[in-house]
Amino acid sequence: MPQLLETMIAISLFLCSTALILIPDKRWVIGLLALQYVGVFLLVSFSWPLEIAVVKLVAGWMAATVLFLAQNDHPSSAGVESFTASVPGTFFMGFAALLIGLSMYSLMPAALGWFLGASPQQVLGGVWLLGLGLLQLGFSNQEIRVIIGLLTVVSGFEILYATLEASVLMTGLLALLNISLAFLGTYLQMAPRMEESQ
């Protein structure tokens, strides 16, 4: 039963991060990011005590909140703001995400040799997030997309690293990195509209 639950979490992480790439509406994207952190928390909680694993969830939700508030504050967000997307582009990205998913799945047996304390589902969830985060980073030059891609990559790494080491300082620093990345994303979005210092 726990294995089935883990499998479902890993698959939902894949779907969530694929949707992060495909969906053009920025608010939905940030909502999905928050949802993704629930999956990260659940997979990490199989390796760590709940009270430490919950740090991932709190930090992730804080990051998502910071990004969401910045979107609300954006003058052009009176309506729904979207990333530019075309139908062929969306199909291409979906196909690329599928390829990443399949290739990561095929790499899983080898990856299991590296992460001995991890379950196959944890490894799968981690490498899927790493791969799809890298895909997002490779295909986008919008600052918010880059930040979301980096948050996804770091989340994937956190799942894998949680199976290797449980240091309080490392957990705190990684949580701080997530929140700092979100603040940076907010700053990068707002910087062009800020008053020049010189």
Add this chain to the structure above:
Amino acid sequence: MSTPLIWILFPLVCSGAGIFLTRFPRVLKWSGAGFGILMVLSGIFLPIGRPFRLLFWEIQIADQLLVYGRRFVLSPSDQPIVALLFSVFLFWTLILNPKIIPGYFVPLSLSGISLIITAYAVDPIFYGALFFAFLALIHVVMLTPPGSAPTPGVLRLLIYQILGMLFILFAAWLASWVGFNSGDVFMLSRALAILALGFSFLLAIFPFISWIPMVAEANHPFISGYLFNVYFLGVFLFGSRFLTEGGWFAQGIDLQTPLQIAGVMMLAFGGLLAVFSRNLGRMSAALIIAEIGRSLLAISLFRLGFPIYFAMFLVQLLALGGWSISLAKLQTILPDFSLRSAAGAARQWPLLSAALMVSYFSLAGLPLLAGYPLYLALGNGLRSYPIWINSALVLGSLGLIVGGLRAFSFLTEDSGEEVVLELGDRFDKGVLIALSLLLFSLGLFPRLIYQLGLAITNIMMGS
């Protein structure tokens, strides 16, 4: 009281306070310089682990701080590094012109220096990679001033630094899990490959090189000059400590060949970029890429190469300072940094152009300027290794010199129009003349700077 509190936490708190004063760049400049002097003096003279009397109090400063079970250690052998890093901060603060450099430069650069010291001080050392990720965030903010959008180069810098951090953390864990004494060469070589990938991201080694020319071309020249100078120093210091403390040097793993191959590649790219660049910003990128290559070659010589590395860094500091000030001033005058736009600049702004060329040729390795004797010493140190390494060192420098000569011909081009001679304001004039004279004199008396590099190495390595 402990050294991490004095050299990490205190500067971080001060830089946080400085953020609220960005509307007063002059105040920030001079208070930053005062703070820098205080930190440099403390880095040189502070007695660590020995009781001493300060006015009415007897104080003993511990060399470590415990945070959540991990130690931050800054012992007497780290004092030259602390003094060097704060000297670099002091130098850049002193040479900046508050009229053309954004006010946030001083507090953000101070927090960046504190983060480099943190990365250097943390035990286990691989945690330091995380602090470089935070440093990257600060640099992204520095390179994206209010009123402008982030450039593609800045976003790429951010991505590469975060990925580099992840690879280093994973490699360090893998190495500690396998254990150096287990004899599992296959797994150790895997760990080393991942580590090399991590440091390639951090040091912008091919193929992760692209953000350097992008940032140099599109961002503020003073801030990008500072970033190239300080950031790569930080990575080299962290990398050296990582390899020595992590036990990588002691295991008979061949680190020399990969370092030398990477160094040669960077020198070749730097030389080629200089030959084909038609933009002053990209030429500074060529200099930096070649400098990374030379630094890698120097570090590949281990104990013999460290004094050369530190001496080269000091020359780089002076030359990049001169180059960045000149370019920042030219940015306010020229429409862009293309050589075509800068044609004839030396006839109107002779001092700026002269400082630009002296700084450039010092780093390119033109004889009689500050870089040349050090590159000669580096080549001498590499003479017992395959000939292609020294050939790359010479050809890389030649490429830089050829590129510099072409830029020089553009700068001195006669447009046929009558121009009014402009020497710039008194502060810039003074700084540029002083830096150029220093670069000339260090070319004539290279032992001065080499001895300084040797002294830093000796204290650092404990002899």
